[in-house]
Amino acid sequence: MAYEITLATTMAISVLFALSLNFISGFCGQISLGHAAFLGTGAYASATLTKASVPFLLTLPASAVIAGFFGFLIGLASLRVRHDFLAITTMGVGFLFVGVVRKQDFLGGELGMAGIPSPDMSREMFMVFCIFLAAVFAVFSLYIRRSWMGFVFDSIADNEDVTRILGIDASRFKLAAFVIGTAGAGIAGALYAHHFRYIGPDSFGFVQSVSVLAMVIVGGIGSVWGVAFAAAILSVLPLLVQFVDDYKLLLYSALLFAMMRFAPDGIAGIVRRSAARFRRATP
Amino acid sequence: MLYLELFIQGIVQGSIYGLIALGLTLVYGLLRILHVAHAALFTLGGYIGVIVTNFTGSFALAMFVAMIVVGVIGMAVYKFAYEPILHRPPYIALIASIALFIASEEIYRIVFGPFGLSYINPPLQGQIEIFSGFRLKHGEILVMVIAVVMLSALAWLSANTRTGVAWRATVTDPEMAAAFGIKIQNVRYLNFFIASALAAVAGVLVALLNNLVEPTMGSVPSYKALAIIVLGGLGSIRGTLVAALALGVIEAYGTIYLGKILDRDALAFAFLIIVLMVRPQGLLGEK
Amino acid sequence: MTPVLQIENVTVRFGGVTAVHDVSLTINVGELVGFIGPNGAGKTTLMRVITGIVKPQQGRVLLEGRDLARKSIDARVGAGLALAQQIVQPLHDMSMLDNVALSCGSRKTGRVITAMLHTNREPERDKARGLLEKVGLGNVVDAMPATLPLGYLKRLEVARAMALEPKLLLLDEPLAGLNQAEAAGLADLILGLNKAGQTILLIEHNLREVLRICPTLYVQDNGVPLAFGEAGEVMKNPDVRSAYLGGHA
Ligand SMILES: Nc1ncnc2c1ncn2[C@@H]1O[C@H](COP(=O)(O)OP(=O)(O)OP(=O)(O)O)[C@@H](O)[C@H]1O
Ligand SMILES: [Mg+2]
Numbered sequence: 001m002a003y004e005i006t007l008a009t010t011m012a013i014s015v016l017f018a019l020s021l022n023f024i025s026g027f028c029g030q031i032s033l034g035h036a037a038f039l040g041t042g043a044y045a046s047a048t049l050t051k052a053s054v055p056f057l058l059t060l061p062a063s064a065v066i067a068g069f070f071g072f073l074i075g076l077a078s079l080r081v082r083h084d085f086l087a088i089t090t091m092g093v094g095f096l097f098v099g100v101v102r103k104q105d106f107l108g109g110e111l112g113m114a115g116i117p118s119p120d121m122s123r124e125m126f127m128v129f130c131i132f133l134a135a136v137f138a139v140f141s142l143y144i145r146r147s148w149m150g151f152v153f154d155s156i157a158d159n160e161d162v163t164r165i166l167g168i169d170a171s172r173f174k175l176a177a178f179v180i181g182t183a184g185a186g187i188a189g190a191l192y193a194h195h196f197r198y199i200g201p202d203s204f205g206f207v208q209s210v211s212v213l214a215m216v217i218v219g220g221i222g223s224v225w226g227v228a229f230a231a232a233i234l235s236v237l238p239l240l241v242q243f244v245d246d247y248k249l250l251l252y253s254a255l256l257f258a259m260m261r262f263a264p265d266g267i268a269g270i271v272r273r274s275a276a277r278f279r280r281a282t283p
Numbered sequence: 284m285l286y287l288e289l290f291i292q293g294i295v296q297g298s299i300y301g302l303i304a305l306g307l308t309l310v311y312g313l314l315r316i317l318h319v320a321h322a323a324l325f326t327l328g329g330y331i332g333v334i335v336t337n338f339t340g341s342f343a344l345a346m347f348v349a350m351i352v353v354g355v356i357g358m359a360v361y362k363f364a365y366e367p368i369l370h371r372p373p374y375i376a377l378i379a380s381i382a383l384f385i386a387s388e389e390i391y392r393i394v395f396g397p398f399g400l401s402y403i404n405p406p407l408q409g410q411i412e413i414f415s416g417f418r419l420k421h422g423e424i425l426v427m428v429i430a431v432v433m434l435s436a437l438a439w440l441s442a443n444t445r446t447g448v449a450w451r452a453t454v455t456d457p458e459m460a461a462a463f464g465i466k467i468q469n470v471r472y473l474n475f476f477i478a479s480a481l482a483a484v485a486g487v488l489v490a491l492l493n494n495l496v497e498p499t500m501g502s503v504p505s506y507k508a509l510a511i512i513v514l515g516g517l518g519s520i521r522g523t524l525v526a527a528l529a530l531g532v533i534e535a536y537g538t539i540y541l542g543k544i545l546d547r548d549a550l551a552f553a554f555l556i557i558v559l560m561v562r563p564q565g566l567l568g569e570k
Numbered sequence: 571m572t573p574v575l576q577i578e579n580v581t582v583r584f585g586g587v588t589a590v591h592d593v594s595l596t597i598n599v600g601e602l603v604g605f606i607g608p609n610g611a612g613k614t615t616l617m618r619v620i621t622g623i624v625k626p627q628q629g630r631v632l633l634e635g636r637d638l639a640r641k642s643i644d645a646r647v648g649a650g651l652a653l654a655q656q657i658v659q660p661l662h663d664m665s666m667l668d669n670v671a672l673s674c675g676s677r678k679t680g681r682v683i684t685a686m687l688h689t690n691r692e693p694e695r696d697k698a699r700g701l702l703e704k705v706g707l708g709n710v711v712d713a714m715p716a717t718l719p720l721g722y723l724k725r726l727e728v729a730r731a732m733a734l735e736p737k738l739l740l741l742d743e744p745l746a747g748l749n750q751a752e753a754a755g756l757a758d759l760i761l762g763l764n765k766a767g768q769t770i771l772l773i774e775h776n777l778r779e780v781l782r783i784c785p786t787l788y789v790q791d792n793g794v795p796l797a798f799g800e801a802g803e804v805m806k807n808p809d810v811r812s813a814y815l816g817g818h819a
Contacts, residue, residue, distance in 0.1 A: 095548060151691065
């Protein structure tokens with residue numbers, strides 16, 4: 001049972017993390033290749049605080065605020081550069097994060113932080129809590145899609161220049177997307193730190209940033225259900241196929257490549273297309 | 284003298300970056316794809332270089348074989364990986380490329396083993412004293428010479444041959460080029476061949492300098508080369524070379540003077556972010 | 571006569587090309603000004619200077635007496651400009667209706683928080699439906715823009731601009747791509763809007779319709795202002811005649 005609880009907790013944290021990126025890349029169309037840095041920011045912030053005996057629950061809003069603040073700064077960068085330039089800039093931010101953390105003794109440097117206190121709740125309770133937070137973010141995402149904010153995001157993802165010509169201050173909306181998305185990642189990071197109770201610079205590197213973007217794209221960029229589903233599956237897939245341990249990463253990357261090559265609109269796209277075919281077949 | 288030493292080390296490193304990043308720029312200029320998997324071809328070049336040298340004893344032959352084989356594989360990558368998804372949003376190709384890169388690294392690990400290969404008799408290990416107390420390996424000199432020769436040859440060819448002119452026309456305006464009867468498809472193949480062959484050369488040279496080629500050899504260059512081409516203004520050959528050399532030199536100094544707060548690989552990105560915030564179009568890019 | 575728009579000594583150069591050369595122009599409340607000139611005369615460029623897409627090397631633009639220089643594109647639109655572009659740019663991932671509805675929602679999209687707190691799109695969709703009907707697109711409200719021909723997308727541009735209820739409506743060749751009946755219909759609509767009080771600057775190559783509806787003309791050639799004034803007078807101007815007959819068009 002303990003194993004299943006660990007799996008479910010891992011899944012929930014990944015879902016929250018992937019949905020937070022979906023907010024930025026899926027809703028608002030700003031591709032980020034450095035999202036793991038915000039997971040890391042939240043994780044390090046929260047771990048540092050609980051190690052200084054701050055209650056775990058209080059560290060959640062703190063992690064959100066700190067990650068959201070850095071997200072705001074990256075959002076400012078997104079006002080200067082676009083598209084490919086933005087993807088590379090965010091990638092750079094990811095490398096910069098790891099590079100800086102490695103050299104900070106108070107964050108454990110290369111070795112990372114071990115012995116992070118457990119959250120003040122049972123493992124079952126923690127699992128439920130993680131699932132709850134992921135669900136809250138999913139519902140919030142679904143709401144935003146329907147709101148006028150979601151309407152504007154659609155427009156920005158589609159064509160930012162036109163959005164401005166329609167009199168909408170696209171910059172503010174992009175900043176909002178970055179702040180909300182990175183704050184969500186910060187909370188996921190706090191959960192992550194207290195789930196694994198060890199964090200190191202390599203937990204938040206480029207591979208993690210790519211993995212989470214892969215979750216979003218495999219799920220179907222912008223689709224809340226698709227992304228949540230893909231994140232849940234992909235986060236535990238490596239654990240489930242451990243018998244092919246040596247080929248794990250190969251399998252994973254081959255899958256990702258195949259997905260991009262043959263079904264780039266992701267699981268959500270496949271479902272949508274099959275549903276349409278089904279409807280046509282049964283008039 | 285430390286200044287000068289660091290500077291020359293930086294130029295050597297920058298030449299390697301240049302060889303790798305140039306291929307990336309060529310691909311970006313033509314297809315607007317951020318070809319991360321380029322670095323997988325770089326690593327492959329290193330493997331072929333070491334293996335052929337060890338078998339035949341000829342380093343020159345190894346270099347030649349690496350260029351041809353990797354060049355052809357590069358064309359295959361275009362044909363089977365990129366061509367079918369060119370009409371998709373650019374991030375699709377980017378993710379596909381990253382996936383291809385990770386998969387390649389895994390294949391190298393599984394095929395060649397995780398610990399890497401070395402030259403049995405490493406060639407070009409002799410040293411020359413440049414000035415008192417400062418020596419350069421023959422290999423390091425070769426790096427600079429090859430970089431200069433290759434890149435000048437490329438510049439000359441693109442300016443003075445029919446193929447070069449066709450290539451430049453295609454980069455500037457594909458539709459116009461097609462209207463003038465240029466076979467865009469051939470230009471793309473050629474482009475991938477040259478880009479990949481350059482990466483192979485860089486791979487062979489890095490394997491020589493380190494006397495080691497390992498599966499993950501491409502990881503750092505791959506992302507750094509992206510930073511370089513962005514710094515260079517995406518698609519600008521001159522900009523890419525300037526950025527590559529600048530980064531090599533900045534890293535050489537930075538590791539000494541900033542090593543306490545930033546590691547070497549993060550330096551490139553700090554530089555990248557600062558430049559982009561001041562000049563969103565890159566160092567030499569045009570608005 | 572109160573001026574809505576004042577353009578003062580605007581010059582724009584692209585590399586070696588001077589697209590707009592020292593242009594000054596005033597448009598007063600309630601006017602409908604036709605802006606004509608051969609291809610490459612710098613009409614679109616001047617339009618883009620007004621909306622802030624292009625920054626002029628010299629000169630300034632005032633809207634209701636206030637200098638727009640430091641305002642972003644969206645702020646200018648907020649201040650009362652609206653542009654229907656020559657090169658159509660529909661939002662491809664939403665229906666024709668939503669393209670216009672988004673434009674109708676400026677009260678809800680003005681602030682991020684307001685946008686976040688509102689979900690109801692129906693009032694804007696109703697208004698959008700009305701606008702689409704006015705421009706003759708009542709039968710394609712639910713279509714996706716990619717499936718429609720250019721003439722439809724041109725009118726979508728106009729509907730989106732009208733939705734902003736601007737103080738000055740800028741139209742860049744709205745009639746191009748429309749057949750004669752459609753063009754006459756849209757020209758009538760433009761005239762009607764103007765009769766109802768809307769101030770309009772209309773770039774158009776379709777001289778027949780321009781001469782039919784615009785009381786005032788402004789002519790530019792190679793970036794240089796040629797004539798401004800009552801339409802009949804302007805068309806008699808020898809410079810204008812040679813620009814058109816002897817020139818490129
Ligand atoms: N972004 C740009 N960069 C460089 N040159 C430009 C740019 N935009 C316009 N030009 C040049 O400026 C000149 C004026 O162009 P503009 O589009 O304003 O003309 P126009 O009067 O709108 O023509 P048309 O009737 O064909 O729409 C042309 O020579 C054009 O090539
Ligand atoms: Mg024009």
